[in-house]
Amino acid sequence: MAKSKPPSPLTPAVLHILLALSTRERHGYAIMKQVEEDSHGKVKMGPGTLYGSIGRMIEAGLIRESGKKIDPERNDERRVYYRITGLGQTALAAELQRYREFVAIAQRRWPSPNAIPYGA
């Protein structure tokens, strides 16, 4: 069911999918490739994980299907494209703000990236 309040914190898969859809609508494989690129190859999702997350995100109202189209860069099969919703944008913005605050706290405590938190 679509909710009016975005879930927080977001799972890494949901965050990456929202980020991939934040600039434009994409089909499943394009999301997969964008997530891989954004994470420098550290996050690789298979179809099971990707579409499981997409299903839950549609239910939560974070993204929606935006119709079937042919991707001119691939074959002539019509593909389902997904688009971020207003709630999805709010959730993404809130999550990124949470990350910024978290990084700011971490930087105040350990300004040098070489600092060792619990001593040597």
Add this chain to the structure above:
Amino acid sequence: MARDHSIQRYRRWYARLLHLYPKLYRERFAEPMEQTFNDLLQDRAKEGRELLVFTLLIFVETLAGILREQTQACFMKSRNIAYIALGTAFILLIPLIAMRFTKEVSWTLFDFVFAGILIFSAGCFFEMARRKAAGNIPYKLGAGMALAAVFLLIWINGAVGLIGSENNPVNLMYAGVIAIAVVGSLIARLRPHGMVRALVATAIAQAMVPVIALLVQPHAVFGEPPGVIGVFALNLFFVVLFAGSALLFRRAHATGSVSRS
């Protein structure tokens, strides 16, 4: 060429594997999943990388997804039915408790059974529509409005009757209105575009009932409460509900993101 054949074969195997997903999930995502799997293999083939082990890894990953979705579907199904049953019992408790304190409320066993079946059925139908809606809000609202209209129509007719008393045979025409809604929905297989037609037909049928009643049994419309204005106003209320529901389904059709079952 040999690699193309392998990709085609692996894609067929993958399509079979996807049959293990729950029906609703499969109808929604099997095709895009199959395309994504094909894209993955095509890109690996272009890069000259091996395919078989990769295919097996994707199969394992997808199997984990199948297990997760099946578990969730089983849990959700039984949980939601239990919630509807609990909700029905709670609503029926209200007249049961009221009967202990006032003689104004006097329900027979038949009334409780009738109300129980009606409320539970409405809940189950809404749950079915909710699953079909798959996140499409106008679809859910349209289904909710149509169900509320049918529910109220049966309830009011069963309790006091829309035209004259509940025993007036003219009120049997409303069974025809409900039949149009039900049969129309079945023919439409709950698809938004078909639901628009079914509900427009239902609204027209609803509007025709007081007109036919006025022609056939004018004394029932004129002579008994709620009177001619009351009868037409009540029917107009239901016409608005059915027509409003049709408009919401039209909006749901325009957004086009419901389950294709």
